[in-house]
Amino acid sequence: EKSSEREPAEEMATNGETNSVEKPPQAIDPKEVKGDSDHSTPDEEHLSKLNTKRLCERWLDSLFMVLYEDLRVYTIWRTQMAQYRAQQMQYKKSAEEWEILGALAERLQHFDEAVEAYRACLSLRFSPKSLAGVLRVFQKTKNTRDTVAAVIRLVTWQYRWYSEFSPELLHTIRTLIEDEGAVKVRSIIQATSLPQTVLDLTHHYAALCATFRSSGTDG
Secondary structure, eight states: HHHHHHHHHHHHHHHHTTTTTTTTTTTOOOOHHHHHHHHHHHHHHHHHHHHHHHHHHHHHHHHHHHHHHHHHHHHHHHHHHHHHHHHHHHOOOOOOHHHHHHHHHHHHTTTTHHHHHHHHHHHHSHHHHHHHHHHHHHHHTTOOOHHHHHHHHHHHHHHHHOOOOOOOHHHHHHHHHHHHHHHHHHHHHHHSSHHHHHHHHHHHHHHHHHHHOOOTTTO
Protein backbone atom coordinates (compact mmCIF):
# COMPACT_ATOMS: atom_id res chain seq x y z
CA GLU A 1 0.00 0.00 0.00
CA LYS A 2 2.78 2.36 0.85
CA SER A 3 4.41 1.67 -2.46
CA SER A 4 1.13 2.28 -4.22
CA GLU A 5 0.76 5.63 -2.44
CA ARG A 6 4.23 6.63 -3.45
CA GLU A 7 3.66 5.88 -7.10
CA PRO A 8 0.95 8.53 -7.59
CA ALA A 9 3.05 10.97 -5.64
CA GLU A 10 6.04 10.28 -7.82
CA GLU A 11 3.89 10.59 -10.93
CA MET A 12 2.58 13.95 -9.72
CA ALA A 13 6.09 15.10 -9.06
CA THR A 14 7.19 13.94 -12.48
CA ASN A 15 4.24 15.41 -14.32
CA GLY A 16 4.27 18.61 -12.30
CA GLU A 17 7.71 19.69 -13.27
CA THR A 18 6.33 22.08 -15.85
CA ASN A 19 4.14 23.75 -13.24
CA SER A 20 6.85 23.89 -10.65
CA VAL A 21 7.65 27.25 -9.09
CA GLU A 22 11.31 26.50 -9.32
CA LYS A 23 13.46 28.93 -11.27
CA PRO A 24 13.66 27.84 -14.93
CA PRO A 25 17.11 27.22 -16.36
CA GLN A 26 16.84 30.22 -18.76
CA ALA A 27 15.31 32.69 -16.36
CA ILE A 28 16.30 36.33 -16.87
CA ASP A 29 17.02 38.67 -14.06
CA PRO A 30 14.35 41.45 -13.90
CA LYS A 31 17.13 43.97 -13.43
CA GLU A 32 18.64 42.88 -16.73
CA VAL A 33 15.25 43.24 -18.46
CA LYS A 34 14.86 46.69 -17.01
CA GLY A 35 18.34 47.59 -18.07
CA ASP A 36 17.72 46.38 -21.62
CA SER A 37 14.47 48.30 -21.87
CA ASP A 38 16.16 51.43 -20.62
CA HIS A 39 18.77 51.09 -23.34
CA SER A 40 16.43 50.12 -26.18
CA THR A 41 13.85 52.85 -25.69
CA PRO A 42 16.24 55.78 -26.18
CA ASP A 43 17.70 54.03 -29.22
CA GLU A 44 14.27 53.70 -30.77
CA GLU A 45 13.46 57.31 -29.95
CA HIS A 46 16.78 58.42 -31.38
CA LEU A 47 16.16 56.43 -34.56
CA SER A 48 12.70 57.93 -34.90
CA LYS A 49 14.04 61.44 -34.41
CA LEU A 50 16.83 60.76 -36.88
CA ASN A 51 14.39 59.60 -39.53
CA THR A 52 12.21 62.64 -38.94
CA LYS A 53 15.21 64.91 -39.07
CA ARG A 54 16.31 63.44 -42.36
CA LEU A 55 12.90 64.15 -43.87
CA CYS A 56 13.10 67.74 -42.64
CA GLU A 57 16.60 68.07 -44.03
CA ARG A 58 15.45 67.16 -47.52
CA TRP A 59 12.70 69.76 -47.29
CA LEU A 60 15.04 72.39 -45.89
CA ASP A 61 17.79 71.48 -48.30
CA SER A 62 15.49 72.11 -51.25
CA LEU A 63 14.54 75.51 -49.84
CA PHE A 64 18.15 76.44 -49.17
CA MET A 65 19.15 75.34 -52.65
CA VAL A 66 16.45 77.53 -54.19
CA LEU A 67 17.53 80.46 -52.02
CA TYR A 68 21.18 79.85 -52.86
CA GLU A 69 20.42 79.80 -56.58
CA ASP A 70 18.44 83.04 -56.31
CA LEU A 71 21.26 84.72 -54.42
CA ARG A 72 23.84 83.43 -56.88
CA VAL A 73 21.99 84.75 -59.94
CA TYR A 74 21.19 88.03 -58.19
CA THR A 75 24.84 88.55 -57.22
CA ILE A 76 26.02 87.85 -60.77
CA TRP A 77 23.44 90.27 -62.16
CA ARG A 78 24.31 93.14 -59.82
CA THR A 79 28.05 92.57 -60.26
CA GLN A 80 27.75 92.68 -64.04
CA MET A 81 25.63 95.81 -63.89
CA ALA A 82 28.17 97.52 -61.65
CA GLN A 83 30.98 96.59 -64.06
CA TYR A 84 29.07 97.87 -67.09
CA ARG A 85 28.24 101.12 -65.34
CA ALA A 86 31.85 101.59 -64.29
CA GLN A 87 32.83 101.27 -67.94
CA GLN A 88 29.89 103.48 -69.00
CA MET A 89 28.44 100.68 -71.10
CA GLN A 90 24.80 99.75 -71.52
CA TYR A 91 23.72 96.55 -69.83
CA LYS A 92 21.44 94.80 -72.31
CA LYS A 93 18.89 92.11 -71.61
CA SER A 94 15.76 90.94 -73.37
CA ALA A 95 12.33 91.84 -72.03
CA GLU A 96 11.81 88.30 -70.74
CA GLU A 97 15.17 88.35 -68.93
CA TRP A 98 14.37 91.67 -67.28
CA GLU A 99 11.03 90.28 -66.18
CA ILE A 100 12.71 87.25 -64.62
CA LEU A 101 15.30 89.42 -62.88
CA GLY A 102 12.54 91.65 -61.52
CA ALA A 103 10.72 88.66 -60.05
CA LEU A 104 14.02 87.43 -58.62
CA ALA A 105 14.77 90.74 -56.90
CA GLU A 106 11.21 90.93 -55.59
CA ARG A 107 11.51 87.45 -54.06
CA LEU A 108 14.68 88.54 -52.30
CA GLN A 109 12.92 91.74 -51.16
CA HIS A 110 15.26 94.04 -53.07
CA PHE A 111 12.37 96.24 -54.13
CA ASP A 112 14.36 99.06 -55.75
CA GLU A 113 16.20 96.60 -57.97
CA ALA A 114 12.91 94.84 -58.74
CA VAL A 115 11.31 98.08 -59.96
CA GLU A 116 14.43 98.84 -61.99
CA ALA A 117 14.23 95.47 -63.75
CA TYR A 118 10.48 95.65 -64.28
CA ARG A 119 10.75 99.12 -65.78
CA ALA A 120 13.56 97.96 -68.06
CA CYS A 121 11.22 95.23 -69.29
CA LEU A 122 8.37 97.70 -69.81
CA SER A 123 10.67 100.01 -71.76
CA LEU A 124 11.16 97.23 -74.31
CA ARG A 125 7.56 96.01 -74.52
CA PHE A 126 4.38 96.08 -72.47
CA SER A 127 4.16 93.24 -69.98
CA PRO A 128 1.20 92.91 -67.61
CA LYS A 129 3.29 90.68 -65.37
CA SER A 130 6.01 93.31 -65.02
CA LEU A 131 3.45 96.05 -64.50
CA ALA A 132 1.75 93.96 -61.81
CA GLY A 133 5.16 93.50 -60.19
CA VAL A 134 5.72 97.26 -60.21
CA LEU A 135 2.25 97.70 -58.72
CA ARG A 136 3.04 95.30 -55.86
CA VAL A 137 6.25 97.12 -55.05
CA PHE A 138 4.51 100.51 -55.13
CA GLN A 139 1.87 99.17 -52.75
CA LYS A 140 4.50 97.96 -50.30
CA THR A 141 6.35 101.27 -50.41
CA LYS A 142 3.08 103.26 -50.09
CA ASN A 143 3.67 105.16 -53.33
CA THR A 144 0.09 106.26 -53.95
CA ARG A 145 0.40 108.16 -57.24
CA ASP A 146 2.54 105.55 -58.97
CA THR A 147 0.21 102.84 -57.67
CA VAL A 148 -2.81 104.60 -59.18
CA ALA A 149 -0.97 105.07 -62.49
CA ALA A 150 -0.13 101.36 -62.61
CA VAL A 151 -3.73 100.44 -61.75
CA ILE A 152 -5.08 102.60 -64.58
CA ARG A 153 -2.79 100.93 -67.10
CA LEU A 154 -3.70 97.46 -65.89
CA VAL A 155 -7.42 98.28 -65.93
CA THR A 156 -7.08 99.46 -69.52
CA TRP A 157 -5.20 96.32 -70.50
CA GLN A 158 -7.84 94.13 -68.83
CA TYR A 159 -10.60 95.92 -70.72
CA ARG A 160 -8.67 95.61 -73.98
CA TRP A 161 -8.74 91.83 -73.61
CA TYR A 162 -12.43 91.70 -72.71
CA SER A 163 -11.95 91.34 -68.99
CA GLU A 164 -13.92 94.10 -67.30
CA PHE A 165 -13.32 93.01 -63.72
CA SER A 166 -10.23 92.00 -61.76
CA PRO A 167 -10.41 90.97 -58.08
CA GLU A 168 -6.74 91.88 -57.62
CA LEU A 169 -7.23 95.40 -58.92
CA LEU A 170 -10.39 95.83 -56.86
CA HIS A 171 -8.41 94.83 -53.77
CA THR A 172 -5.73 97.36 -54.68
CA ILE A 173 -8.25 100.17 -55.11
CA ARG A 174 -9.98 99.23 -51.86
CA THR A 175 -6.65 99.29 -50.01
CA LEU A 176 -5.84 102.71 -51.47
CA ILE A 177 -9.23 104.05 -50.41
CA GLU A 178 -8.79 102.66 -46.90
CA ASP A 179 -5.37 104.31 -46.59
CA GLU A 180 -5.92 107.60 -48.42
CA GLY A 181 -9.68 108.09 -48.64
CA ALA A 182 -12.02 107.89 -51.61
CA VAL A 183 -11.90 111.61 -52.42
CA LYS A 184 -8.10 111.67 -52.71
CA VAL A 185 -7.97 108.51 -54.82
CA ARG A 186 -10.62 109.84 -57.21
CA SER A 187 -8.78 113.14 -57.45
CA ILE A 188 -5.52 111.39 -58.35
CA ILE A 189 -7.30 109.31 -60.98
CA GLN A 190 -9.00 112.35 -62.46
CA ALA A 191 -5.78 114.40 -62.47
CA THR A 192 -4.15 112.15 -65.04
CA SER A 193 -4.10 113.21 -68.69
CA LEU A 194 -5.71 110.04 -69.99
CA PRO A 195 -9.05 109.99 -71.87
CA GLN A 196 -12.13 110.15 -69.70
CA THR A 197 -13.34 106.75 -70.93
CA VAL A 198 -10.16 105.20 -69.51
CA LEU A 199 -10.60 107.01 -66.21
CA ASP A 200 -14.21 105.89 -65.98
CA LEU A 201 -13.07 102.28 -66.06
CA THR A 202 -10.96 102.92 -62.97
CA HIS A 203 -13.70 104.96 -61.29
CA HIS A 204 -15.90 101.89 -61.67
CA TYR A 205 -13.73 100.04 -59.15
CA ALA A 206 -13.99 102.93 -56.70
CA ALA A 207 -17.77 102.92 -57.18
CA LEU A 208 -17.88 99.22 -56.30
CA CYS A 209 -16.08 99.97 -53.04
CA ALA A 210 -18.64 102.69 -52.28
CA THR A 211 -21.51 100.33 -53.09
CA PHE A 212 -20.27 97.79 -50.58
CA ARG A 213 -19.41 100.55 -48.09
CA SER A 214 -15.76 99.70 -47.77
CA SER A 215 -13.67 101.50 -45.19
CA GLY A 216 -12.64 104.99 -46.33
CA THR A 217 -15.38 105.48 -48.92
CA ASP A 218 -16.99 108.21 -46.82
CA GLY A 219 -14.04 110.54 -47.04
